[in-house]
Amino acid sequence: MTYRQTAQTMKTNSKLLPLLLLLLIGYGCSNTKYLPEGDMLYVGGEVTVQDSTLAKKQRKTMEKEMEALLRPRPNRSFLGLKFKLYMYNIAGEPTKDSGFRHWLRNKVGEPPVLFSQVDLDYNADVIQNYAENKGYYKARTSADSVSKNRRSKAMYTLSPGRQYTIRKVIFPDSTASPLDSVINRTKRRSLLRKGEPYDLGVIKDERDRIDQRLKNQGYFYFNPDYLLVRVDSTVGNYQVDLRVIVKPETPEKARQVYTINNIVIYPNYSLKNGQDSIQYPEGSVTYYKDFKIIDSARTFRPIIYDRTLFFHKGDIYNRRDHNLSLNRLVNLGTFKFVKNEFYPSDSVKNGLDAYYYFTPMPKKSLRFEILGKTNSANYNGSEANVNWMHRNAFKGAEQLTATVFGGLEVQVSGQNKGYNIYRVGGETSLIWPRFISPIHIADSSAYVPRTKATISYEYQKRIKLYALNSFRAQFGYLWKDNRHSEHQLNVGDINYVNPANVTREYLDMAYGNDTLEPNVALQRVIEKQLIFGPTYSYTFTNTMEKRRKHTFYYKGSLDLAGNLTGLIMGADAKGGDPKTLLNVQFSQFVKMEHDFRHYLKLGEGSSLASRVNIGVGMPWGNSTALPYLRQFFIGGTNSIRAFRARSIGPGSYDFRNEEGYSENSFLPDQSGDIKLELNTEYRAQLYNFIHGAVFVDAGNIWLWNEDPARPGAQISDKFLSELAVGTGVGLRLDLDFLVLRLDVAFPVRKPWREEGNRWVFDEIDFSTKTWRRENIVYNLAIGYPF
Known part of the structure; x- marks a missing residue:
């Protein structure tokens, strides 16, 4: 923009400013x-x-x-303007209890x-x-x-004056009674500490803490209201003494330790019929260890109760075991309703009879889904899924699932128009609610550990190019330490890919002809691939804790493919001695990926979200590069949104420089062995369920080894200078159960340019149609990008 244009723009804005101020003043006056x-x-x-x-x-x-x-x-106001009040006023008094004016005044507006x-x-x-x-x-x-x-x-x-502090905290005498003795033993972890400010909220928390300790010691009928903290503020020097006592009027049953007596289970309790569903038909009662099971249909094998419930006859009541049992029952995924009640035992002094009422979910279910999707590569399409599930396959709460799917992705406009993608396939999985292992693994978590076996097949057809047959089998374990952390270990993960129907057009692009040079990256896509080995992932998150100012999400994964086999066979692909299994060269690599996200709560309805994603794959032994299925890609709706999906890199390599490239050429996916991605996004609530965002994304991928066909693709000490950077704005409709997202982005740094000329701020020109067509990328998606 020239100086004259800038001056003209400022002059125009100066004329509009008084009008804008008058509108704002009029807007404000209209509310009074x-x-x-x-x-x-x-x-x-x-x-x-x-x-x-x-x-x-x-x-x-x-x-x-x-x-x-x-x-x-x-x-309420937005940017200092009371919009809802304004809507209330302009709607006026409705003449009837329905219609637009009534809706505008009472639903949109506020008095x-x-x-x-x-x-x-x-x-x-x-x-x-x-x-x-x-x-x-x-x-x-x-x-x-x-x-x-x-x-x-x-x-x-x-x-306020001077704040009082705690001089001394006095707990009950440990010799006065068993109850006083237990309370006295809790003082080591007391929230009330000498020298700390007096705070009624902390005193309430201390009562709850003591009550929790007592519940775990068998004091079933105790509650925090039976505790009293007396405050003596007469000790002088702005100090108080606190004395913790049990109220004299505390009932006798609250002072007693209770044990578990009978444990009665109703696995087919009906919410609709209530207590009427609790019946004792002949042959309906089964005794298994400490459990009395009333289930004439023999719906579940009794062993699942022994694996799920922490209580046994004669145990001292423990609130922790109580809650863990309920959590595990819900976590089974078999019951839609779990109810637990305790009653005083008629046969045992200070005994409790535990009753469990379970309402099962439907044993079998069938679900049909149709999905629509789009991405920044201008591919639009849909997918249909049919999912069948049996929630109690072998009467041990095993979940058997079978899924078939089919999908189509079409590029309506763009360089890949006509290269449509078809996908069909199926998957069968079986989940056992326990560890199936020759080694005994102890478990005391609130979450049921799982063993999972999966077999899947997918046929992918890329029109005018090739088809891929992909087979996969997995066997592994899933478990959670707590609600924050989760583990997944696949001790066996086998993936076999066999290409088919490769066209002459693709063979020319991959292996070269009179006008095209060979492209090793394209060759790897249509190679047979055999990947096997263990995989592990760990996830930690506390983002569900909405009151925290700082919340985090982390997922780390490790993929070890073919390492032991390659060592035993002495594989050396670099040295010209690759090894095969079933006539296929198997992959050998070590791959790690770390995804770290931080969410900073700035205020009511606003936050700053950031992400760092680092991935490293090191091929060795029987491989010189990661197999295509395990390589990294970057760009797109959930990545660097200013660039087409899978179009960045690797490194400073530019596919536009390929011999024979034109605007009508097929654009292959770019992949790499190493990945670095950085994102930050400011999010703010604009109005009710409408949210906005401003973001900056950066990143790239690189190859571990040199590829002569892709100059500049190998990782080097200059990798930071090869980061692609994009920025943009977004609009989101957050409907709680669904988030619809539109992001508009454009690049500000292009890594394929020569060094010193990669930043493109001086080229940004929204008024030029050509610049907009070549640089602005629209991303329509479901859910937040991270």
Whole structure:
């Protein structure tokens, strides 16, 4: 843009600015002219903490927490504009209880929050109570308001004074009673500590902590309300003594330790019929170890209860075992409803009879799905899946699943138009809710460990190019340590790929002809591939904890293919001595991938999401490069969104420089042995379920060994200078159960250019049709990119 154009643009904007200001003023006034006579619009409350001894950060935290307690809340606003109130006002009073005006006023809009609804004294008392509960016993609170243009704001001032701290914590005498003795033994992990500020919230947490410890020691009928923490603030010097006691009125049964007596299981409890479904027809009762099972249909083999339930007859009641048992039962995936009740035993003193009621899911199910998909390579298509499941295949809660699928991807416009992709195939899997292993593996997790066996086949046809037959068999284990971490170990993972119907056009591109040079990367796509070996992955996440400011996701995977076999056979592909099995050269490599994501909560409805993805595959022994199925790709809707899917790299290699390339040439997928990807994205809620994003993506792939057909593709110490970078904006419709996403991106760094000329900021020109066609990429997808 020239100086003259810039000046002209500024001049035009300066003319529009007063008009925009007038519109905003008119918008604001329109929200007050509809108010009742003599009343004002309440625009919020503000709390000021006046204390020079408190750190600024501590004062701000207190003010923010107290402002959240003020009632009522003002009308919601976006960018300072109360849009919902504006909709309420312009809709006017509806003449009927339906129609557009009624919908606009009552569904989209919200009524004004009036200052007459604000009780200043009540809010001042709330602030005073907050301060005292935090140990500021000598706090003083005042309330006032300021008004302008029929808008009023409540102003509260708190002078907290000095905060009281804990001088001493006294627990019950360990010799007074068995209950007092157990409580006394919990003091080592007490939340109440000498020198810490007095805080009523911490005292409540301490009562819950002690109660949890007691529940795990058999005190079934105890609860936190039976505990009292007496506070003595007369000890002086702004200190308090805390004494933990059991209330005298605590009932006797809450002071007793209870044990498990009878364990009764109803595996076919009906939610519809309730207690009427609990019947004892002849032959319906089965005794297995400590369990009494009432199931005339013999729906499940009794051994699953022994593997799932942690309680046994004579055990002291333990809340942890109670919850673990319920979690495991739900985690089986067989029951849609699990209910547990305890009743005092008639035959054993301080005994509990445990009753378990299970409502099974339908034993068999059939699901049909039709999916639509699109990607940044201009491929659009659909896929149909038919899934059949048996949730109790061998009466041990085994899940047997069979799936058949078929799909089509078509490029309507672009260089690969006509090279459509067809996919058909099927998969059968069997999951056992236990470890099947010659080695005994102890398990005490709340989550049921699983053994999984899978067999699958897929036929993929790329029109005018080739077809691939892919067979895969896996056997392995899945288990979770807790709700944050999960493991998957496949002790056997075999993948065999056999090409078919390779066309002359593709053979010319791969092996060369009079006008084309051979392309090793394309040759590998149609080679027979035999990959076998163990794989392992570990996943950790705490993103489900919405209250955390920082949350994380990490997934690491390890793939060891053909290593032991290659060592035994002495394979050396580089030295010209590759080995084969079943007349196929098997792959030998070590591959690792690490996907780390961080989510920073910036405020209500806004966050910063970042991702680092690093992958390294090292071919050796019987391989000089990773097999095509295990190579890395980059670019596309969930990767670097400013570039077509699988079009970046490897390294600084540019397929456009290939001899014979034209705008009508087929664009092959680019793959590599090493991958680095960096993403960061600012996300903000614009309105209700509409969210926006601004993002920057960077990354590339590289080869481990040199490929003469792809110059610049090998990894080197200059790899950071070969990163592709793109940026853009996004719009998302977050419907809770579904997220629809549109991202618009463009490149700012192109790694295939010569060094020193890879940044392209000076070439960005949204007004030019040619630039837009060559650089802007639209990504329509389901779900967030990471």
